[in-house]
Amino acid sequence: DAGVTQSPTHLIKTRGQQVTLRCSPISGHKSVSWYQQVLGQGPQFIFQYYEKEERGRGNFPDRFSARQFPNYSSELNVNALLLGDSALYLCASSYGASRTSNYGYTFGSGTRLTVV
């Protein structure tokens, strides 16, 4: 069974541009979360989607948006890129949205975004 897949693996963008990152969860998982991991720090929660609805957002500006598709895959969009958006963006999937997800999340290997 395939794990969580993210694309692309690396990306270089210029300040002011827009970027779209993609994530495919494990088959059967209905919840997808996005995290930003700046170099030397732990991941920070950006969004969670469950059954195609946004269930929560971390402390990130409106330049960050996301959506989840009927097949439960997800896209993270960042507009008007800043140098400070350079980070590893991690996607995590879990089965549900209750105590069953206490088994933790399965993470992808991330997309390394560099803004120049």
Next chain:
Amino acid sequence: AQTVTQSQPEMSVQEAETVTLSCTYDTSESDYYLFWYKQPPSRQMILVIRQEAYKQQNATENRFSVNFQKAAKSFSLKISDSQLGDAAMYFCAYRSAAYSVSGGGADGLTFGKGTHLIIQP
């Protein structure tokens, strides 16, 4: 808001020895989950061990065990018989149990800054 603190930026241990990584957290909630994740150079976060706050028994997974002290809000990870493959960044993480399908809310993890574990051969 919850916070997670890992006070050891880096730890070094000899192969086959035992090492303990520290984690403290701050929360006003009584029901929550705690996790340790490992992040090797491949970047993928791998779940090492989890603990439900309502369980008094410390979790154990093979060579990995935790010392969960709820009153002290402490959640340390002990790695026994350290192996070269254990070398990685280790992150402690917190998740509220208040999240539910009907109640809404986000199911996000709050991570510490991590501890870089070095295994000396």
